Amino acid sequence: MAPKKKALFIDRDGVINEDCAYPYKPEHIVFKDGIFDLCRKAKEKGYIIVVVTNQAGVAKGYFQEEDVVRLHEWMKNKFFDQGVEIAGFYYCPFHKKAIVEKYRVDSDCRKPKPGMIMQAARDFDIDISKSLMIGDKESDRIERPELKSLVIRSNYVPEHWDVENLEAIEPYLK
Secondary structure, X not given: OOOOEEEXXXXXXXXXXXXXXXXXXXXXXXXXXXXXXXXXXXXXOOEEEEEEEEOHHHHOOOOOHHHHHHHHHHHHHHHHHOOOOEEEEEEEOOOOOOOOHHHOOOOOOOOOOOHHHHHHHHHHOEOHHHOEEEEOOHHHOOOOOOOEEEXXXXXXXXXXXXXXXXXXXXXXXX
């Protein structure tokens, strides 16, 4: 039996791309400095790349799930052009204060709850204890003690962040 994989779980807005108030179109996306290099280094160390992102803009009626899926397909192609394969994109459209009724759910997939991570672990046979989560908000500290979660410095965490920027993550990739 093959050993389980390890994953680099990455938040989208604020880590992969600049966070600009509910981006959902390619023209909204400005990739963060160092994101492609980080992913290539993770790949070299045997990690698969998985994006996990809360997308409350769906629940708030700013855009549709189809917009999220289309954007993720575009992003996947941009990463591929940079030599990086994204194994999967997982998003949570739910929010307990949603405007759109069908998304008004206190869901286990909304970070910091571990639903998206656990689904990816099942889908890709991932060992959570050998994996790493990178985010830019306290809510990116996933509620699974065996998963190391790092928060990069951002406007959301002016204090108590773990790493200054994406370049500072490499030593955590083992």
